[in-house]
Amino acid sequence: MRASNLALVENPAPLALRFAAEKQASQANLGLTVAGLWTALREPGGPEPSVLLAAWLADHEPERAWLRAFATATGDPFPPASLEDLWRLYALHRVLDRLLLHLRPSPDAPQGTLSEAAYLRFVEALGIRATNPTTFHPFDCECVRIEAAPDHARPNLTRVHWPCLMLGPLLLQRAGVDVTASADRLHPAAATNVLHWAHRRQGRPTVDLADGWGSNSQWRTSFRRDYRLGDMLHYQVDGTLDLSLPWPLVDPAQQEIVELDQLTRSQRRHVLRHRYVPWGPYGEELWPWDDTWSEPIADPEGSVVP
Numbered sequence: 001m002r003a004s005n006l007a008l009v010e011n012p013a014p015l016a017l018r019f020a021a022e023k024q025a026s027q028a029n030l031g032l033t034v035a036g037l038w039t040a041l042r043e044p045g046g047p048e049p050s051v052l053l054a055a056w057l058a059d060h061e062p063e064r065a066w067l068r069a070f071a072t073a074t075g076d077p078f079p080p081a082s083l084e085d086l087w088r089l090y091a092l093h094r095v096l097d098r099l100l101l102h103l104r105p106s107p108d109a110p111q112g113t114l115s116e117a118a119y120l121r122f123v124e125a126l127g128i129r130a131t132n133p134t135t136f137h138p139f140d141c142e143c144v145r146i147e148a149a150p151d152h153a154r155p156n157l158t159r160v161h162w163p164c165l166m167l168g169p170l171l172l173q174r175a176g177v178d179v180t181a182s183a184d185r186l187h188p189a190a191a192t193n194v195l196h197w198a199h200r201r202q203g204r205p206t207v208d209l210a211d212g213w214g215s216n217s218q219w220r221t222s223f224r225r226d227y228r229l230g231d232m233l234h235y236q237v238d239g240t241l242d243l244s245l246p247w248p249l250v251d252p253a254q255q256e257i258v259e260l261d262q263l264t265r266s267q268r269r270h271v272l273r274h275r276y277v278p279w280g281p282y283g284e285e286l287w288p289w290d291d292t293w294s295e296p297i298a299d300p301e302g303s304v305v306p
Contacts, residue, residue, distance in 0.1 A: 001217035005025045016072055033063055034091035036220050041098050048120035049102045057125050067092070068127040071168035078237045086238070090210075096123075097199045100162060104202055123165055125226040130163040132161075133175050138227065138273040139233045142174040142195070146181060146188045155181040155230040166178040174275075196275045196288060197224050207285045235272050239292030243269050254290070261286050269293055279287050 037056045057064070066088070073079035081089075081274060100123075102103050102114035123130055133140055136155040142162050161176035179186065191204075198206040210218035227234040241254050249255040263271065263286070270278055272291045 015297040031211045034088070034095055035056045038091070038095050038098055039212055041095070041102070049099070049114040051138065053118065053122040057122065057132075061252050064126055067167060069172070071127050073168075078225070078227055078234070080226065081238070083222065086222035086225070089225070090221045091219055093223055094199055094210075096165065097201075100176070100274055101200065101202060103162060106202065120163075127167065128172060130164045131166070131175075132160045132163050133157065133177065136177065136179050136181075138275075139173065139228065139235075139276075141177045141179075142275070143179055143191045144176045145178040146186055146191045147178070148188050149180040149182050151182050152184065153180065155179045155186050165199055166228075169227050169229050171228065177254065183280075186278055187280045190274070190276060190278045193276040193278075194285055196271070196286065198275070205283075209289060228297070232294055233297055234292075236292045239290050240291065241290040243272065243293040257287055257290065261288075 032193055035053065036282055040052050040056075041045060044054070047055075070079070070085070070089075087284075095295075099114060099119055103112050103116065103119050105112050107152075114138070134157065136157045140165070141157070145159075147158070149156070157179050158179050161177040161178070164171070164175035165173040193199055194205045196207050199210065200206055208221070210221040213221075220239065225237045227237060240259065241249075243265055247258070248255045249258065262266070267279075268288065268291055269290050271286060272293055273295075277286075
């Protein structure tokens with residue numbers, strides 16, 4: 001979709017002025033310019049989401065170039081990321097979360113308010129690769145529904161609601177999927193447990209470190225970076241609580257966090273991988289924000305029963 005789609009808006013001037021204002025506020029700050037798009041997507045009675053996305057793409061080539069450069073950055077093993085880089089990525093994460101609400105059916109919009117084609121045009125224009133997983137893994141799959149299966153049945157993917165989004169080797173958004181699985185592998189209630197590192201999901205409680213902060217402060221939240229590199233999966237690489245270390249932990253402050261949640265190290269790993277409690281009904285928020293861990297891609301999905 002091209003910038004000419006602005007003609008579809010009855011009066012495109014307010015839209016153009018809004019983007020111009022936030023662009024003038026910070027010419028080089030992707031976090032603020034993307035936050036402006038998030039705000040526009042939330043405004044009731046505004047232009048169609050597809051029109052907003054096309055207009056934003058046409059007016060923000062520097063931000064698109066920054067993302068393309070970040071996608072190809074290298075490191076040892078992870079590319080370096082400044083605090084501002086993490087803020088920028090978080091703002092993009094918020095927009096992608098918001099787009100899922102427009103993409104999915106709702107009582108007011110049975111077909112959704114954003115077509116899959118327009119959604120894919122937007123993410124691909126940012127240099128993001130969209131793929132539909134064919135097998136279940138918590139690294140790139142978020143469970144929307146879980147149907148019970150016989151004992152010891154591994155999770156079997158039955159439907160993909162939205163694709164997984166990758167920026168080079170960096171995970172931006174997991175695919176939304178339906179699966180069948182035995183309760184010892186993935187409990188049916190897990191699909192409605194609190195989803196961490198998400199700002200909003202349709203019909204599901206979420207928790208995000210930006211929750212409760214003001215209209216400006218919320219955009220100073222760091223993005224969780226997960227990477228697929230070689231034959232390894234790396235979860236929250238900027239975390240400081242390494243779940244590969246033996247317990248009890250040497251750092252008293254970290255040990256206090258661990259004891260507060262009352263989870264074993266294995267359980268914390270499962271929460272980090274799935275971003276929610278996978279072993280049964282669990283309505284409480286946890287504190288996994290500092291956890292980090294790596295595992296081989298080929299590592300089998302074992303039991304999650306505590």
